[in-house]
Amino acid sequence: MKQNQLGSSELRVSEIGLGCMSLVPENAAEGKEIIKRAYEEGVTYFDTADLYQFGWNEEFVGKNIRPFRDNIVLSTKVGNRWTANKKSWDWDPSKTYIKQAVKDSLHRLGTDYIDLYQLHGGTIEDNMDETISAFNELKQEGLVREYGISSIRPNVISYYAEHSQIVSVMMQYSILDRRPEEEMLDFLHEKNISVIARGPVAxxxxxxxxxxxxxxxHYLEYEGKEIQEIVKGLQDKLDSERTLSQTAIRYSLHHPAVAAVIPGASSVEQLLSNVGAAHTPELSADDVAVIQSLSKASVYGQHRR
Structure with a gap:
């Protein structure tokens, strides 16, 4: 599978990674096989977060990537902390919390370092300089190799792009969510900051x-009947050598700012379909034009800050 450089870092990630949020305790046996098969199929980027299943996801991923730990890029996230009753979570981007949370994640993951540590959200009201300082110290201490943010807020992304050493921004991006195209993708590409696209199959x-x-x-600003018309149009007008989901994954990869997409998988069959997109041709300019003619070029309205 094609490996792409992550921003200006030395990290290289498979263009199709594995979003591990869909791996759940109720389906642990299948999840174990999904991780194993993903690596065998060339996946070298595995993404989790301390928030998922109250930390279980980190423990599970860490245990199952152990045989090939040093051959992959392991990513997790920080900033959300569960309340005592575990019914909701609070946002805490403080240095004190981040520097404690990374130790907890390292313990659950069973590793000495995190390849990519990501801030799991953020608003313009945060003390972002304090947060940036925390991540820089974690790099200096060797606990994380690189850091990035997971956000869809343009003003927040812009601040980190201008004032920190982030190498990546994770954001939702798909045929049905083209908001990043308007103001983020070209900007980040010029800054040599890679995009990690989540939600490619919406x-x-x-x-x-x-x-x-x-x-x-509904999905975002679309009604189901609108999406079904788009799907029919995609099936009628595009080459049938790809499945619809593979076309969707290829679309999320078509901009040069995007280093990787991270579809989830709840079965080995779904995983193989996703990674199979890596073996299909890249979209042509005509393909992209068709897709964009069928879908909406939306912009960020809410969630800017």
């Missing part, structure tokens, strides 16, 4: 299953 709407879903459902 919660399953960009798969063949979309035609069987309710027309009254």
């Amino acid at each position: 919660k399953g709407w960009l798969t063949e299953r979309a035609l069987n879903r309710s027309k009254s459902d």
Whole structure:
């Protein structure tokens, strides 16, 4: 599988990674096989977070990547802390919390270092300089190799791009969520900061299953019936050598700012379909034009700060 450099760092990631949030305790045996098969298929980027399943996800991923730990890029996130009753979480980007949370993540992951440590959100009201200082100290201490942020807030992203050493920004990006195209992708590419695209198949709407879903459902600004028309258009106008989900993954990779996409997988079959996109041709300029003619060029309205 193609490996891409992550920003200006020495980290190289597979263009299709594995978003591990969909690995759950109820399906642990399948999850173990998914991680194993992902690595065998060339996946070298595995993404988790301390928030997922109250830390179980980090423990599970850490245990199952151990045989090939030094051959992959392991990523996790910080900033959200569960409340005492574990019914919600609070936002805490303080240096004190980050420097304690990284030790907890390292323990759960069973590793001495995190390749990519990401701030799991953020607002313009945060003391961002304090947060940046925390991440820089973690790099100096050798606990993390590089850091980035996971955010869809343009003003927050811009501040980190201008004032920190982030090498990546994780953001939602798909045929049905083209908001990053308006003001983020070119900007980050010029800054040599890579995008990690999450949600490439839009919660399953960009798969063949979309035609069987309710027309009254919604995804962002789309109604289900609108998405179904887009899906039919994509199937009619694009080359059939890719499945719809593979076309969606390829679209999220088409901009040079994007280093990796991280679709989740709840079965080995789904994983193999996702990584199979790596073996299909890249989208042509005509393909991209068709896709963009069928979908909306939306912009960030809410969540700017």
